[in-house]
Each structure stands twice: as C-alpha cells, then as structure tokens.
Amino acid sequence: MPSRGSKTPKRKYVTLSVNQKLELIRKLEAGASVSRVCDEYGVKKQTVSDIHKAKDKLTAFSLKYNVDATSKSSSVGARKRIRVAKDTNLEEAVTK
Secondary structure, three states: OOOOOOOOOOOOOOOOOHHHHHHHHHHHHOOOOHHHHHHHHOOOHHHHHHHHHOHHHHHHHHHHOOOOOOOOOOOOOOOOOOOOOOOHHHHHHHHO
C-alpha cells in the first residue's frame, strides 16, 4: 500500500526556553517583524503569536522567579514550560 504522506521531510520540533521566549517578546516589542523572528528561532508564525499572547504569564513568571532574558546561567530560565508546582513552598525554597 502506498503511503499517503507528502514527500517533504518532517520539520524538526523546536521548543524554546523561557529566556528565549522573553527575548522573542522583547524583539517583537522593539519592532522586529514576525517573519524575521520566525526565521531566527526556527518556529512558525502561530508559535510566535502564541508566545506573544502569553506575554503576561511569562513576565509574571520571570518576576516571580527572577528570570532575566539576558542571563543564560539561570536554571529557571532554561526551563521550557511554566508549570505550577504541587508544593509551592518547596518550589520557592529550591529556586531561591
């Protein structure tokens, strides 16, 4: 049976860290075009749009856990997802 898939190779799955997402938001606010940001990070326009919509959540997370987009050494900034811990007291003790 012939396959129904197209002949183009599958696109690599790209997941951005919190630092990269904050940096992406700053570039958009500075006036960079969406297509240029898409090319730079290797993501689709919808992903950039979703990140831009989640700007409030990302900035709140960065303020709470002291994440700076310019700092590459932060282990919290290297996280790829923003999840709320089951035990928030333990999470705060670990990240401080």
